[in-house]
Amino acid sequence: MAGIVECVPNFSEGRRKDVIDKIVHSIRSVPGIKVLDVESDPDHNRSVITFSGSKEAVAESAFRGARAAAELIDLNKHTGEHPRMGALDVLPFIPISGATMEDCVAIANKVGARIGKELRIPVYLYEAAARKPDRKNLENVRRGQFEGLRQAILADESRYPDYGPRMIHPTAGATAVGARMPLIAFNVNVRSTDVEIAKSIAKKIRASSGGMPAVKALGFSLEGRKMVQVSMNLTDYTITPISKVFEAIKKEADEKGVEIVESEIIGLIPIDAVCDLAAKFLMLGRFNSNQVLERRIWV
């Protein structure tokens, strides 16, 4: 099986359906590309398109999407709640089956170079593709947004792009191109009416306050349900498996004398993460997703 890569570009257009349709059409125009999801948010004035295919097809398709966005979107006329610096704002490549993070970093470089050269749009490599430590975090790359970056890219050496001209594109702005693992949105609900319990557990486990790497967590109260929620984004399940996160939360809850009611996976989860959980439950010595019956049929 050839390697499959997922790509989740965010475009700065969430209102004009004809524009979004044209961008989707340009992405679909590459044979073998499967568009999995299109979500447009009018308040954010932003669309997130999810598609997948072989490494080569995804690279070509991503470039065509970038080109269509540069032709159709003028950021000078863009307003919306979500921060943005480009018509194609962010372009992450995500390894799925038979592809590695290194493959996705290579694709980010290949497509980033083309966007810089052929479209004359400055490109910043971010997350796993970042060449400078401060560019790992997208918020650093996007600081000042379209309007602020116009001056910063000229004056501030630390804002020079990785590819393309050292000036912002007059209508398409700048684009962040990167590579990252699939995100898993995972919530654990605890029986309590005290939101401080969820906040305290979240603080204990998240990377930013010294907990487990690749874990983002916040605590919320679930009004009217007599539960509080530890709401998480797991940014790399191969570094910190979900089972480890769950067990850490369980331990914290035990110590605080509260019980876990249930958990939720929001949206999608990679098959390898599901298989890892099954293997943990059953104490399986050797087990991997190649043993999933449907995988043989579908792939």
Added chain:
Amino acid sequence: MAGIVECVPNFSEGRRKDVIDKIVHSIRSVPGIKVLDVESDPDHNRSVITFSGSKEAVAESAFRGARAAAELIDLNKHTGEHPRMGALDVLPFIPISGATMEDCVAIANKVGARIGKELRIPVYLYEAAARKPDRKNLENVRRGQFEGLRQAILADESRYPDYGPRMIHPTAGATAVGARMPLIAFNVNVRSTDVEIAKSIAKKIRASSGGMPAVKALGFSLEGRKMVQVSMNLTDYTITPISKVFEAIKKEADEKGVEIVESEIIGLIPIDAVCDLAAKFLMLGRFNSNQVLERRIWV
């Protein structure tokens, strides 16, 4: 997504490669059919072919396999260790994604009727497709094998076929056509040198001695590894989930003062069974295999 059905016919030929190849070729001749596995055993003189496709494609493909076997295999010349009554000996249909057991029973009837009418081979419906309780068990259907059934089918009303002539086909014998769930081969290894512990746990959990339905289990010793094994076939994971089997074994092991070392899934496991285990581990309220990322990409 159209419903996907798996089919695992067993043919009474495990030695002549050209014959096996021709049967595989006849199965592959239907568009959309994917042959997943071909295993031939010379001692058993038997081949097991695993293929999948839409309901319609699998029905046509299975019939073509039956026809090829009737043309190429003469049971009068067949010797081997495995009991058999037909050139195509057993033909089970198995529901996978978007197909139900009822769909598979319908396919068994459709293909069974064609084998009876067009090939003049008597057909017995077995397992979930059985119309008589004693035909649920394949061993009852196959009693006496090719040689014994020749007389029995004429003389014994209880051996009359469900489709086709009330006499055995002179060279192709008779065929059992059925529907069943995917099997899961699951072993649990326990730290002990006393095989009686594994045998006792197996007896406690298996359906045949009053344990859990859809569980077959035997106890073995694993020579030289200081472990004994509870070796299982789970014949319907929707009736008795693997998690329940594992927890029952764990409880028995605890009571006997022995510990589980590890488990094994031998071969393939349906994605829904894997998702169920992951959901149990995490106490997921709502979760199903549609949330598996790769499923969106592959299907």
